[in-house]
Amino acid sequence: MNLSEFMNTEIVAGNTLWRITGLFGLLLVGFTAGKLLKFILSRRAEQLREPRPIIAATLGAIGRAAPFLAFALGLAAGTSLLVLNGASELVGTCVAIVVTLAISWTAICLVDAPKAWMTQRAGQTESKLDDMLAPIVSKSLIATIVVLTVVQIAQILSGKEITSILAGLGIGGLAFALAAQDTIKNLFGSMVLLADRPFEVGDRIVVDSTDGTVETVGMRSTRVRTLTGHLVTIPNGELANKSIENVTKRPHIRRIFNITITYDTPPAKVAEAKAILEEIMKDHEGMDPEFPPRVFFNEFQNSALNLFCIYWYHPALWWDYLALTERINMQILERFNEAGIDFAFPTQTVHLAGDPSRPLEVGVKGS
Structure with a gap:
């Protein structure tokens, strides 16, 4: 048996040896290429971390996403070599979900680039508002990517148009909003805090019995490090409705x-x-x-x-x-x-009868 006949030997369900070998070969090539790219980009990101933080963050993000993305592309290319017969729809759906997840993970990793840019800009300004915005914007972008990913996977699984899915999500979203009203309240509370700016990261504030320094302002809550060293988490929905004393902003x-x-x-x-x-x-x-x-x-x-x-x-x-x-x-x-000026302290003076300096008249008046 020559090499051509050997490679065309049927292994399973009409798939020959060369098809199976091609699948695993593409998976191996994709995974290895991703790991190699991650190593190269990570090394380069470390070198550029100080002089070029934004470029370093972008390279590092691509490096983290490279193995999964390369593996997904290798899987998509490898499965195209197989004879799937009746399983083509199932396999195609699974591959589409894996590729969608890989692209979403890449997008999530790339959020580090705008976060690094906002952090750099925040360091160049005196205002600490940018310090509060950077984590909130990055978390908002990640949440948006996750929602779009879920919608895309739902479209892949159902085979329906995205408008129908969004209509269904609208009904489900109403029920979800009722169940998650506290979370939504805290989200709007964070927006109110950003708009009113009653404090900034690093300010010392007093809220009810909590007195401490603001460490982070998130989408759901604000974390305050008290003067005793304890970390207190206050929901933004409650914080937006409370009287906040900003000790740092006092002029004297x-x-x-x-x-x-x-x-x-x-x-x-x-x-x-x-x-x-x-x-x-x-x-x-x-x-x-x-x-x-x-x-x-x-x-x-x-x-x-x-x-x-x-x-x-x-x-x-x-x-x-x-x-x-x-x-x-x-x-x-x-x-x-x-x-020779004497400080006073709480005292009592007792006047005695017969004291020539303070004469007292003690007695009973006759009728």
Whole structure:
């Protein structure tokens, strides 16, 4: 038996050896070519990651998709060599689904290219809105690709026109919308947050009892890292309807405090204490001329004379503000001690009968 006769030997269902060999050969060639392309593109993407991030992301995406796509193309070419007889429709449907999945996977991988472009643009601007948009846009593109893939597979399996499928999906979509109304609510909530921009990624916000830094804003929820280190996930639908305090956007930090001195302090010493406080807080490092410090002798308390003090620190840098606060407190303590001005604390005074400095009339009046 020569080689031609050997290769034309029937193996199964009318398929000769050369047809079977061609199928597996094309599958092997496609898979090997895909793996080789992935290796080459991945190496090149690593080299271009710093100077050309967008090109690197595109090459890396193509590299990830190459094995599956090459395998699907090899399968489509290989099955065309077979004698399928009555199974041609079934095999054709399966091959069409595999090719559709491979193309969809390629499109999903290529979403990394616009994501890299948006990330690069976000790094060139001061606004952090782009940081919020990049993940949302990429997830939206992936969701769109998945929906189109499902519609395409449904068309392949049913053999109906896409308009009929879309009409059926419309009825099913209504039922799905009722079942997934919370998810839809969160999706619209994310759109409201992007439109109103009450905060950006990296801002410190306070929502109800949650106080922390915004880490990510997704399509469904926003993740906040609290000051204690815990990660809190807040649905966007709820977040859009809540009062949000953006601590990062405050223009300054205001401090209000009271200095209490004893009741036996002479008026001259009270005036001196007020002057000392004004001098200590005057022209401090975080002062804005439009917000000068203020000191007032404003109240006679139960056990003390009260000096009301207020100052503002610009900009709102928390640790710098605390350092200034510590210096002011130390200076107040030192200057009051030097001046002999006593700080007050809650006390009670008991007046005794017979005290010549505070005479009391104790007795019963006669009739």
